[in-house]
Amino acid sequence: MGHLRNMLLAGTGSGLGAKLRLAWGKIRRFYLGHFRPGYVESKINLRRGECLRCGACCRLLYICPELEELADGSTRCRIHEERPKNCRIFPVDQRDLNDRGLVGGDMNEGPCGFSFGESG
Numbered sequence: 001m002g003h004l005r006n007m008l009l010a011g012t013g014s015g016l017g018a019k020l021r022l023a024w025g026k027i028r029r030f031y032l033g034h035f036r037p038g039y040v041e042s043k044i045n046l047r048r049g050e051c052l053r054c055g056a057c058c059r060l061l062y063i064c065p066e067l068e069e070l071a072d073g074s075t076r077c078r079i080h081e082e083r084p085k086n087c088r089i090f091p092v093d094q095r096d097l098n099d100r101g102l103v104g105g106d107m108n109e110g111p112c113g114f115s116f117g118e119s120g
């Protein structure tokens, strides 16, 4: 598992490396959300800010088919009340915000509305 993790984390910010890193992020969030609820809760308690509905986290690795772009430039999730746990807990920590930073496009010009302290 460690070798696979290191391989996926070797991504640099574009192309295959970035895709592998984003894929690892999805796996990591799935693991944390389902098996490390205490960690997730402790990190979310440190989280500051609010979602700005930019939709960037709905474009990690692929564009979620439930993402709807609105005329005012914001977005909405068509299944917001029933969205998967991976989406509910984003961002768990600074690593998720770093992954978000890999996603390009007009909707990612500003930072995520959430932030963490130095310890992330």
Ligand code: SF4
Pocket (backbone or CB within 6 Å): 050, 051, 052, 053, 054, 055, 056, 057, 058, 090, 091, 100, 111, 112, 113, 114
């Ligand atoms: S990237 Fe951050 S601000 Fe944008 S939709 Fe996701 S949680 Fe909200």
